[in-house]
Amino acid sequence: MTQSLSLELAHFIERTTWSDIPAHVRHEAHRALVNYFAVSLAGCSDPDVAKAATLFARFNAGGAAHIIGRAEVMDMLNAASLNAMSANVFDYDDTHIPTILHPTAPVAAALFALAETQPVSGEQLLLAFVLGVEVECRIAMAISPEHYRRGWHITSTCGVFGAAAAIGKVLGLDAGQLVGAFGNASAQASGLVETLGSAAKSMGVGNAARNGLLSALLAQDGFVGPDQPLEGERGFLKVFGEQPRFDEVSVGLGERWALMANTYKPYPCGVVLNPVIQACLELARDRTWGLDDIQRIELTGHPLLRQRTDRPDIRFGRQSQVSAQHAVAVSLATGMAGLAEFSDAAVSDQRLRGLYERVHFVDDADYSVESAQVRITFNSGSVLTRTVDVSLGSLDAPLSDHFLEDKLRDLSDYGRSGCEPQPLIDALWALEQATDAGALMRLASL
Incomplete structure (x- = not known):
């Protein structure tokens, strides 16, 4: 020193x-x-x-x-x-x-x-x-x-x-x-x-x-x-x-x-949610399935993702900006992730809240904070997966x-x-x- x-x-x-x-x-x-x-x-x-x-x-x-x-x-x-x-x-x-x-x-x-x-x-x-x-x-x-x-x-x-x-x-x-x-x-x-x-x-x-x-x-x-x-x-x-x-x-x-x-940031959330939201938006594009078809949503990412955003019991829009449960639900449901999607009104939407409990985390220290994988398992047994290695707005993108x-x-x-x-x-x-x-x-x- x-x-x-x-x-x-x-x-x-x-x-x-x-x-x-x-x-x-x-x-x-x-x-x-x-x-x-x-x-x-x-x-x-x-x-x-x-x-x-x-x-x-x-x-x-x-x-x-x-x-x-x-x-x-x-x-x-x-x-x-x-x-x-x-x-x-x-x-x-x-x-x-x-x-x-x-x-x-x-x-x-x-x-x-x-x-x-x-x-x-x-x-x-x-x-x-x-x-x-x-x-x-x-x-x-x-x-x-x-x-x-x-x-x-x-x-x-x-x-x-x-x-x-x-x-x-x-x-x-x-x-x-x-x-x-x-x-x-x-x-x-x-x-x-x-x-x-x-x-x-x-x-x-x-x-x-x-x-x-x-x-x-x-x-x-x-x-x-x-x-x-x-x-x-x-x-x-x-x-x-x-x-x-x-x-x-x-x-x-x-x-x-x-x-x-x-x-x-391209989205109004904690930075660790950027790759998660991007993956969900991509999965929601041209989707042929409904929210009720989803059995489980698995998020794999840096441990900081879970530590900072595992927040299922939110009540306000401000809290939703650091909630993976809400970010995943609203992105998949609407195909959008702007300020309106993280408002008090969005948080009160029971259709979205029904997805919160289906979100689960997998910690993987090999992921950077700018990367994540979203894996959706449906009631039918089929699976959709999207991995974002470099999220929009990151140093490499x-x-x-x-x-x-x-x-x-x-x-x-x-x-x-x-x-x-x-x-x-x-x-x-x-x-x-x-x-x-x-x-x-x-x-x-x-």
């Missing part, structure tokens, strides 16, 4: 310039932001987001930070939290492989909130975004998979460091101040996997954005934490990890980039730029945001040349 790990990471953030970022990483940053605004526009009118916005307004300190898809204008801390919540609330946001961290929401929400309160160019924001994602994902890699397995919600716990790093970069903090921002972030890192399927899960992601922003602002004013917030004997990595791999944080900085291990643009258009309509999608899409692809990055928020709000 390098004793100055936190400082080494801080020095990397301080010295890295836009010219150091390869062209393919720059492009991926744009793609991540297109997806971010898409999922935020979908979540903007969610009832739980609306409840949070109403409550936050009571504590609004004033300011000019907009809420994506909404009319409210708030201070940047509240805006950062709400926008991160909107991006995460439908489990439709991006996913870093293999940590299963959703990297964009905490970092982008914090950055755009700041960009509405001080001059920030598109290039500045993009550079800070790339670095923030790098920080949170490297920290996550150092403690994965044990961290998530122990019940920590990795987007919330590690996302706060990414947001702090990104904001620190825009503020021009030096390496010492950045270590201070990491220390402040370490005091606010929290989030539990137990919250999956509830609004509290997205509150943790909102806190990561808000508290990361706060951590950097405090460090700018000389409010700092410990000298070794990451690697210290009681620092984040040792407390939140079992046998942390410190090299994951420091080795290859500036050579391999976390954004290139980022993926985008990435969504196209055009797909992400259509996702933004579709989700803007779904969220009833009133936002005009095309000007926002055009501005996102042109962000590198923009002199005012905060202008995008005005395009994305009412």
Whole structure:
């Protein structure tokens, strides 16, 4: 272990310039932001987001930070939290492989909130975004998979460091101040996997954005934490990890980039359900059988599939987004897997619920989280099987730029945001040349 790990990471953030970022990483940053605004526009009118916005307004300190898809204008801390919540609330946001961290929401929400309160160019924001994602994902890699397995919600716990790093970069903090921002972030890192399927899960992601922003602002004013917030004997990595791999944080900085291990979802569910849904949609295509003909549905996949999605006793749409039982039933029954298929109404459909008990899991560690097999046994004794080795949206089958643009258009309509999608899409692809990055928020709000 390098004793100055936190400082080494801080020095990397301080010295890295836009010219150091390869062209393919720059492009991926744009793609991540297109997806971010898409999922935020979908979540903007969610009832739980609306409840949070109403409550936050009571504590609004004033300011000019907009809420994506909404009319409210708030201070940047509240805006950062709400926008991160909107991006995460439908489990439709991006996913870093293999940590299963959703990297964009905490970092982008914090950055755009700041960009509405001080001059920030598109290039500045993009550079800070790339670095923030790098920080949170490297920290996550150092403690994965044990961290998530122990019940920590990795987007919330590690996302706060990414947001702090990104904001620190825009503020021009030096390496010492950045270590201070990491220390402040370490005091606010929290989030539990137990919250999956509830609004509290997205509150943790909102806190990561808000508290990361706060951590950097405090460090700018000389409010700092410990000298070794990451690697210290009681620092984040040792407390939140079992046998942390410190090299994951420091080795290859500036050579391999976390954004290139980022993926985008074609379906609004936990990422481990993507291959299952794809297989079910393929099986449902041109089907000649009925749901009552099914005796047993067997899902073979990575153990994480069962651990995170074996949820037959769900009651709400939000819970269905992490329920294999519902994902299988609705995909087979309707041949679709959009947000409407994971709503409260879909969960209350007794025809679908009748299939839940017929779903069974087979753990196979040889499967990646991006692969699965669905095997249907019918009352007649016949069997249909579909194996997905590489699911749509995975690293080996990435969504196209055009797909992400259509996702933004579709989700803007779904969220009833009133936002005009095309000007926002055009501005996102042109962000590198923009002199005012905060202008995008005005395009994305009412």
